[in-house]
Amino acid sequence: MAVNPADLSAALVTTPVAPADWLVVLPPAWCILSGAVLLMLRKSLHLQGWLAVPALAVLVLLDALLLAHVAQNGPVTMVMGRWLPPFGIAFTADLTGALFALAGAVVALAGGVHALGDIDGSGRRYGFYPFLLLLMAGVSGAFLTGDVFNLYVWFEVLLISSFGLIVLGSEPRQIDGAVKYAFLNLVATTLFLIATGYLYGLFGTLNMADIAVKAAENRAGLPLMTLAALYLLAFGMKAAAFPVNFWLPASYHTPRVVVSALFAGLLTKVGIYALLRTLVMLFPVEREELSFVIALAGAATMVLGALGALGQSDIRRMLGYVVVSGIGTMLAGLSLGSPGGVGGAIFYALHSMVVMTALYMAAGLAGRLAGTFDLNRLGGLHGRSAPFSALSLVLFFAVSGLPPFSGFWPKVMVAKAAMDIGAWWLTATVLLTGFLTTIALGRVFALAYWRPAEGALPDEAIPASALVPLAALAALTVAFGLFPDALLATIQHAAQGLADPRAYIGSVFPEGG
Structure with missing residues (x-):
């Protein structure tokens, strides 16, 4: 049979x-x-x-x-x-x-x-x-x-x-x-x-x-x-x-x-990625209803993170608050929900992944060269290594959102998206946070790098295994700051794909089932 x-x-x-x-x-x-x-x-x-x-x-x-x-x-x-x-x-x-x-x-x-x-x-x-x-x-x-x-x-x-x-x-x-x-x-x-x-x-x-x-x-x-x-x-x-x-x-x-x-x-x-995936792609209507709450949380995260960074004397603790402040910028972009806002959140997340990793590496090298992480005792780092000081300054500018570095563009995207819907207070918060972060990191550079060391510094050198990845990450922030067009276009398509997931759904259910 x-x-x-x-x-x-x-x-x-x-x-x-x-x-x-x-x-x-x-x-x-x-x-x-x-x-x-x-x-x-x-x-x-x-x-x-x-x-x-x-x-x-x-x-x-x-x-x-x-x-x-x-x-x-x-x-x-x-x-x-x-x-x-x-x-x-x-x-x-x-x-x-x-x-x-x-x-x-x-x-x-x-x-x-x-x-x-x-x-x-x-x-x-x-x-x-x-x-x-x-x-x-x-x-x-x-x-x-x-x-x-x-x-x-x-x-x-x-x-x-x-x-x-x-x-x-x-x-x-x-x-x-x-x-x-x-x-x-x-x-x-x-x-x-x-x-x-x-x-x-x-x-x-x-x-x-x-x-x-x-x-x-x-x-x-x-x-x-x-x-x-x-x-x-x-x-x-x-x-x-x-x-x-x-x-x-x-x-x-x-x-x-x-x-x-x-x-x-x-x-x-x-x-942040999980928030983008669930609230923008799966529950967009609910995200819209929660937008003001998310925006308030983002603004508070930005400001408190920046103020916390200003109040720290340990550079590792200070960087923890800088991480927190950046999360607020991403939440602000998420709260807006527009292609510009969501794109700004994606761009800032990618920028933060690179820059915050590099900043912690730089902080580790600063502590190694000076024998301490305490700003009250740090000093003389520029005299120890001018190239290291230059890389640190690039990263300080980038995380503060200053041009022509990678942190500038996502902040512009989020600030513009907020202005487009009349949320001037959110735009002002983004700008204020960048200003406070610039002051906090400018203080670090003035005290730890330009100020002469009070005593003899440890006899430490920067190994190539530490300087090479730091320089590579700093180069990325400069490259995406000076030539952002290709990345911006890709990010805009990514944001549109989250807001309109038909292509995503079609890849999972190619027959429309």
């Missing part, structure tokens, strides 16, 4: 996967594989850095190829196990996710190179480089997943690795910082999980494209405002937004400087 073959097309993806589409899953997979190899070679301490840095360079290449592929062909989706979405777990890369993933990989590579001279044998023994690769697996997965629950999973992966990194060295101040960092992030994670369970109960799916379709079709009668508020609170805590921002400046100065640099560049930006 003849047996008819089952029609798998009703349940499974039967068409072969294009080779280029594998790029959407390769970044997190590569990080997990590389981290596992380093873990197996954990006794070969001398090999850890020299294997990790090429692995991170490959990650940059993979993300660059993914961005080029998405820019040319539109959003790309791959579903695990070949199950048709929304039942199969989807990885979906659009321009926003690919941009964030590439910027994160560049930051991680710079951190990996810097760590060659900053992480000693004890740090390698306790797993700095495997933790770094695991962190990047979580960061890459969060930027590229198309499933809300798996966004939660990747958050957990990066949190586990960040706990390992923040206590590296087991000093009392690191344990104290880790407790503050862990408590607030665990509260935020719990809220995230509660919101995600509620989301599944309402829609019966956690696929982002499916949720976007169903939310648009069945908005009436569903408590979507509750969902949006829960996600705003959960991701706002992870991004260190007011009024739940106090954990960041209380913890980011405690670990090794390269760890602080990676945290400042990566972790809060994953929270």
Whole structure:
């Protein structure tokens, strides 16, 4: 008796996967594989850095190829196990996710190179480089997943690795910082999980494209405002937004400087990315209703961060407040919801990933050259190294939003978008924050760099492994400040893709189902 073959097309993806589409899953997979190899070679301490840095360079290449592929062909989706979405777990890369993933990989590579001279044998023994690769697996997965629950999973992966990194060295101040960092992030994670369970109960799916379709079709009668508020609170805590921002400046100065640099560049930006993805793409109507609340939180975050930076004498603590202030600018762009506002938030996030990582590296080198992080005792750094002083000044200008550096353009975008809707107070807050940040960092340069040292400085030199990534990141801020056209065009397309996710949905459901 003849047996008819089952029609798998009703349940499974039967068409072969294009080779280029594998790029959407390769970044997190590569990080997990590389981290596992380093873990197996954990006794070969001398090999850890020299294997990790090429692995991170490959990650940059993979993300660059993914961005080029998405820019040319539109959003790309791959579903695990070949199950048709929304039942199969989807990885979906659009321009926003690919941009964030590439910027994160560049930051991680710079951190990996810097760590060659900053992480000693004890740090390698306790797993700095495997933790770094695991962190990047979580960061890459969060930027590229198309499933809300798996966004939660990747958050957990990066949190586990960040706990390992923040206590590296087991000093009392690191344990104290880790407790503050862990408590607030665990509260935020719990809220995230509660919101995600509620989301599944309402829609019966956690696929982002499916949720976007169903939310648009069945908005009436569903408590979507509750969902949006829960996600705003959960991701706002992870991004260190007011009024739940106090954990960041209380913890980011405690670990090794390269760890602080990676945290400042990566972790809060994953929270901002999650806010953009959920509030702009999934719940745009609710975001509009919450816009004034988000704008107030953004303004308070900006101003309090800048004032906190002015009041600090420890440059590492000061930079923690600068990170917080930048989060406020991104929230301001999110609150506006327009292409200019959302584009400004994306641009500022990418800029902050690069600049804040570099600033923490510069702070570490300043402390190494002067033997202290206290501004009351710092001095003479310009005499010790004029090139290092010039790089630091570039970064100070960039994070203050001064032209012609990368921080200027996103602030202009957010300020203009606010003026376009008559929110002059928000524009004034952005400008005031830039002015206060300029004063805070100008004070650092005047005291730590121009002021003569009071005594003999330690006999320390800047290793090439520290100066090269610092110079590379500073060069990026200059390049994107002077030649922003290509990046601006890409970011505008990314913002439009979040606001109008038809291409994103079409990549997940190519038949419109």
